[in-house]
Amino acid sequence: MLQVVCIKQVPDTETRVRVATDGRTLDPAGVTWIVNPYDEFAIEAALQLKEKTGAGEVVVISLGGPGVATAIRSALAMGADRAIHLKSDAPAPDSLGVARALAGAIRDLGAEIVWFGKQAVDDDAAQVGPMVAELLALPCATLVSKFELDGRTARIEREIEGGLEIVELPLPAVLTTDKGLNQPRFASLKGIMAAKKKPIEERAADLGGANLEVLALELPPARAAGRIVGEGVAAVPELVRVLREEAKVL
Amino acid sequence: MSILVFLEQREGQLRSVSREALGEATRLAAELGGPVTGVCCAAADPGLAALGDAGADRVLLAKHESFAAYEGAAFAAAVAAAVAATHAKVVLLPASSLGKDLAARLAARLGVGLASDCTSLAVEGGRLVARRPVLAGKAIQKLAFPASPAIASLRPKAFAAVSGAGRAGTVEALAASVDTSLPRARVTGTSAAKGGKVDLTEAEIIVSGGRGMKGPEHFALIEQLADALGGSVGASRAVVDAGWRPHGEQVGQTGKTVSPRLYVAIGISGAIQHLAGMTSSRCIVAINKDPDAPIFKVADYGIVGDAFEVVPALTEAVRQLHR
Numbered sequence: 001m002l003q004v005v006c007i008k009q010v011p012d013t014e015t016r017v018r019v020a021t022d023g024r025t026l027d028p029a030g031v032t033w034i035v036n037p038y039d040e041f042a043i044e045a046a047l048q049l050k051e052k053t054g055a056g057e058v059v060v061i062s063l064g065g066p067g068v069a070t071a072i073r074s075a076l077a078m079g080a081d082r083a084i085h086l087k088s089d090a091p092a093p094d095s096l097g098v099a100r101a102l103a104g105a106i107r108d109l110g111a112e113i114v115w116f117g118k119q120a121v122d123d124d125a126a127q128v129g130p131m132v133a134e135l136l137a138l139p140c141a142t143l144v145s146k147f148e149l150d151g152r153t154a155r156i157e158r159e160i161e162g163g164l165e166i167v168e169l170p171l172p173a174v175l176t177t178d179k180g181l182n183q184p185r186f187a188s189l190k191g192i193m194a195a196k197k198k199p200i201e202e203r204a205a206d207l208g209g210a211n212l213e214v215l216a217l218e219l220p221p222a223r224a225a226g227r228i229v230g231e232g233v234a235a236v237p238e239l240v241r242v243l244r245e246e247a248k249v250l
Numbered sequence: 251m252s253i254l255v256f257l258e259q260r261e262g263q264l265r266s267v268s269r270e271a272l273g274e275a276t277r278l279a280a281e282l283g284g285p286v287t288g289v290c291c292a293a294a295d296p297g298l299a300a301l302g303d304a305g306a307d308r309v310l311l312a313k314h315e316s317f318a319a320y321e322g323a324a325f326a327a328a329v330a331a332a333v334a335a336t337h338a339k340v341v342l343l344p345a346s347s348l349g350k351d352l353a354a355r356l357a358a359r360l361g362v363g364l365a366s367d368c369t370s371l372a373v374e375g376g377r378l379v380a381r382r383p384v385l386a387g388k389a390i391q392k393l394a395f396p397a398s399p400a401i402a403s404l405r406p407k408a409f410a411a412v413s414g415a416g417r418a419g420t421v422e423a424l425a426a427s428v429d430t431s432l433p434r435a436r437v438t439g440t441s442a443a444k445g446g447k448v449d450l451t452e453a454e455i456i457v458s459g460g461r462g463m464k465g466p467e468h469f470a471l472i473e474q475l476a477d478a479l480g481g482s483v484g485a486s487r488a489v490v491d492a493g494w495r496p497h498g499e500q501v502g503q504t505g506k507t508v509s510p511r512l513y514v515a516i517g518i519s520g521a522i523q524h525l526a527g528m529t530s531s532r533c534i535v536a537i538n539k540d541p542d543a544p545i546f547k548v549a550d551y552g553i554v555g556d557a558f559e560v561v562p563a564l565t566e567a568v569r570q571l572h573r
Contacts, residue, residue, distance in 0.1 A: 013503045013523045017388040026389070037504045094363050095354070121503055123384050123391075125366045130322060130354035139435040140322050142351045145497070155438075159498050160347045161265075161449035166439035173435070179490075179504060180497035209396075211363030215379065216392040223529060223548045228541070232555035233563045239535065240567045242551055247533040249455075249512040250479075250571065 001056035003046040004111040005080065006102055006132070007039040009064055009071040010122040017219065024214045025091065026122070035071045038117025040078075040184035041177035045147055046115050047079045048182060053149075056112075057081045061105055063098055063205050065089050076195035077187035083198070086205035093214065095123070097207035099131035105203065107136060113154070116176040118143050129176035140174040141167045145181050251282040254338035254399070256329055257290040257298070257309070258348055264296045267344030267452070269304045269411035271404050274371060275342055276305030276412050281373040282340070286417070289332035289424065291325050293318035302419020305412050309419060310335065312426035319437035320348050326355035328426045333360065335424065338399050340378055345403035346451075353403040364401045365393045369408040369509075369530070378402075386503035386526035406452045407509055443498075447482050450501065455481030455512045458501055458528075459489060462517020462538060462557055466494035471561045472516060478568040484508070484528075486518045502527035517557045520545030537561065 011031045018027040035043075046058045060075040062068050063086040072083045084105055092098045106114055114136075116129035126142070133140030146157035154169045159178065169175075187195070229238045243250045253275045257268040268288075275286045288301055288309040293316075298309040312328040329352065333341060341356070343349040345367040357364035365380035369390075372379050378400045380393045395401075443449070450456060457476040459469055469483070476483045485495040487502050501508055503523035513531035518524060520536075520543055528534070529548050536549035537560050546552045553560055 011385070013386075013526075014521075015385070015388075016522065017385055019389070026385075096357060096361070096363060099358060121386065124382075124386060124507070125364075126350045127354040127357070127364055127366055130351045131358035133322065134326060134355040134358035137323070137432075139433055140351070140355075141435050143347055158347070160440075161452055162447065163440055163442040165437055166441075167435050168438050169435040170433045178497070179500065211357075211361075211397065212365065213394040213396055214391060215394055217384075218390045218392065220383070220387060220390055220529070223534075223550075225547060226534070226536075226550040226552060228546065228552045228554055230553060232553070233559050235553045235555065236560060236563045236567050239551060239553055239564065240571065243512070243533070243535070244571075247512075247550060249533045250568070 001053060001112045002059065002110055003049065003056065003113045003115065004059050004061060004106055004109060005042050005046050005075065005115045006128070007043065007060055007062045007071055007075055008036045008120045009033050009062065009068045010036045010120050013037070013121055019217050019219065024217050026217065033067060033070065035074055036117050036120045038119060038121070038177060041179065041181045042115035042117050043075050043078055043080060044182045044184040045177055046113070049149060059084065059109060061086065061102060063088055063092065063101055069200065072200055073195050074187060076198045077191040078185055079191060081198065083200045085200050085202045087202055088205040088207055092207055093210040094212040095125050095127035095131060096211040099128045099135060101205045101207055102128065103132045103135035106132065112171045114174045116174070118176045118178050129174055133174035138172055138174050139169045141169055142176040143178045144175050145178045147175070147181060251284040251339045252336050253279055253282070253284060253286050253340045253342065254332055254336050255286065255288045256343040256349065256352065257288045258344050258346060259290060259292050259296040262294060262296050265344070265346070266411065267346050267349070267406045270406065270409040271342045271344050272301060272305040273412040274404060274409040276415055278340065278371060278373065287336045289329055291317040291328050291426070295421065298421045299419055302417040303413055303415055305415040305417060306419045307417045309421045310424035311421055312424040314426045314428050316428050316430060321434050321436070322351055322355045323432065323434065324428045325352050326359050328424065329356055330359050332424055333399055341399045341401045343403045345405050349403050353401055357401050360399065362397045362399060362401060363395055364403070366403050367405050368402045369405050371402060383507065383530065386507050386523070387530055388526045405509070450482055450484055450499065450506045450508050453482040453508070453510050455479045456484045456508055456510045457481050457514045457516065458484030458486065458518060459516050460486035460518030461488045469495065471557070475514065475561055475565045475568070478565045486524050515545050515549065516561060518545055519543040520548065
């Protein structure tokens, strides 16, 4: 069974944001790049399923500039078999362009499951997975936190507002992963060495025209430093008073 | 300019996020002109006629037994039909777990851009401009839409519902043909969260605990305060990674981004990833032993002290207040 995992390279979550001189994008100076944390759950899920069934192939796809090769190598080092790098020097303006490029690359692979992280931690859009499902006319479940495969039916659990939902989907299907699904493995030294020999196919990505126009990237208004109302238990009455009378939240 | 609002229902109940989206549509309609139409996919009418009061000129009901539970492709087809029927130039959906999925499907189907999880919308120079937090709130992106319809999903609690709008709220049937032969995802069961707690993204009050709680057993203190306040329990990443709390409670960059009325951070030092996820809260209270903890830099009010002493006293004081 062939599984595809779509991954994105994103700034480390510890990144302090500075806006680039264009006023619309993140200043990349000093930014450390990592594999999107939610995508690591997707990679792990695909690898576990391959190990369980004892057969098949895990193909990683990522879109971006030359730097993305690092993210692809880490997925290969974890155990993915091969990769497709959709090369694009310009940053993707929106999710639909990315989804179209990915769907185009996935269409002919004959994948049984297409995995995504539930969202990328840079744009927080949570769009590309369901968009690819729509473009490929596949069933989709987002926010997967539990996964089982029963023949050709995926049975998943997903967290929704105030509860859990159990969903069954026939393969082929698109799944987006949430934290809690698994514990992503670290790449072993052997895995890192092996990754160097695994094939990465490079293709030019066609992102098409912009579907959204980014007017600006701004820093949120800074919060004014607050007030220490006191120390220890003695401060509790004053805290309750300010919450009632000043903040009016109680 | 015709505005279409997707009205989310679950188990026959309209969700409050639907009224929030209608409220924002009504506000935008005052600037853009044109009618506000709601569209609901459901197995039975969840009380749509009452939505005239919440801002709907009319409501389209796509009724089909398979709409009892969410299915992306079928819902997207129905909403796309409503877009065509109303010539909508703006489509608003709640950025709920369902709405985010549906909005993405709809945007792909219509071939237009989507602004997810917006916290404000505005009309600038005659066009719609969306603002949305990125990097879990470390920055705000300002977006315009080159093509029509503009699709935006709205963060729960960031927009106000209206009442007394006095619109007609006429309910009309929208022909919904669902091809049940297609391979589809099917909801086969649901279970409510323990104790019927409100999801963090929709909670008015959140009490979060961090590593300062020293062990999972001490989260009873957090739960008791949350109960007294009528709020939900949150947690820092360190606590979730240690297995003390479920991942659904994690607040921060790899957890949930929240904007409650009151956020109480207990024993949380305030790593940048955590701060990113909660600094849009209206009022932040921090309780921490370390006076130099970064959490105090974003908190409106703080108590420097031992959580094991301060939290029970605070819980008792809140209980007294409600008695």
